[in-house]
Amino acid sequence: MKDGPNIAMLGALIGDPARANMLTALMSGKALTASELAAEAGITLQTASAHLGKLQTGGLLHQRKQGRHRYFSLADEDVASVLESMMGFAEKKGHSRIRTGPKEPALRKARVCYNHLAGELGVQMFDSLTARDFLIEQDAALTLTDSGRQFFTDFGIDFEPLKKSRRPLCKSCLDWSARRSHLAGSIGSALLASFYKRGWAARIEGARIVAFTKKGEAAFTQSFPV
Amino acid sequence: MKDGPNIAMLGALIGDPARANMLTALMSGKALTASELAAEAGITLQTASAHLGKLQTGGLLHQRKQGRHRYFSLADEDVASVLESMMGFAEKKGHSRIRTGPKEPALRKARVCYNHLAGELGVQMFDSLTARDFLIEQDAALTLTDSGRQFFTDFGIDFEPLKKSRRPLCKSCLDWSARRSHLAGSIGSALLASFYKRGWAARIEGARIVAFTKKGEAAFTQSFPV
DNA sequence: ACAATGCTTCGCTTATGGTCGAACTATGAA
């Protein structure tokens, strides 16, 4: 009776306009940072933080710390289906406002996340590496296998300077546009640097877009096949 | 955007404890009066009236005037399924409180509604009459057919005094415990009086319960078969 | 070490909305 939300508490959580906007934004399946959600809801970061705390306490959201970001996503499929149900009803009766879709296509495809590759290609690379057991992901931990070490060495990554850094060697990072993981950590940085060096891609200054050349993308896909 | 409820407005409607209690009570499928809903929610009638107005504006409730009562019920199946979804979620996470079931079984079976028969037996009688085309129900209007007039005459109803009354001859009345219609109006009164006269049933003083005898109920079912 | 960024916590103001008392309307019963 005090543990979890009853129907009134649940309704009240969803009933605030700011929270409803946040939840609607998260319905895309993407995980978003507190700042992004604040912008979506049109409120300041402090207010958003309070709202996110309440949603989390209510069991609607799941939070994942990621460096200095906090990615929020819907807690589970149940939450999504409840919202789905309510949105469907609201749409049927009146007209609910249409949400703006995903923004910049190029940004979704490939971009820098800190200093490693993110976006669809980043996810593709991550999946390709885990599928071949070069990386093993369990829970939030990511471990590099011997065969993986060999693969990266063959790819031209020098592990020596990486060992000195206090940054973890490899680390999964939740993707902004795809809700999937991609490879962060010093290996992730080294790989992106390698792509630049090989001329596969170039960074668009000012934006976070990573522009792959046609040949570069082909070579990339050959090295990291789906 | 202002016409119907968006998801935030919908959540806010369900999010108030008083309204949530009312809606939960209505989930049984029964139609309840404003007073009953007020009691369910533990608020005064004025406050309940305000809440019911909002729920109606939001498209969650349907109202049916019935003499000096107003019966409220969930607007449609969509509303019920949204609530179902939310209650399921709330129950899964925490424990939502268990609702008290229907109260007095005898009251549900047969009782007086003003001066005619209500409850399961009242509904049975109504269904039996409409199934045989003695009464025809369309929209909210109820009309007596010629064969119906003959049936009631054979049953011993004298129509002469009834004509003088300004009360409608027959009229459907929404049932309190079954959300179904039963027969009101002066014919309904006359029938109940007839049951008393025949010794089929007796009224329990102080309560609204109509106590049928074993023989009485058998005879009743013979006259008004399902 | 230092600055910059992302987010949280604290304290305060403000306003939305739930609540009830009182008065009014509508329907039915005597």
Add this chain to the structure above:
DNA sequence: TTCATAGTTCGACCATAAGCGAAGCATTGT
């Protein structure tokens, strides 16, 4: 008609919570 019951409307009160400025904490990058 008169009275009683069911419900609505109005007006005022008040509690909850949304909002933001400012300060503090945590993490990353140089």
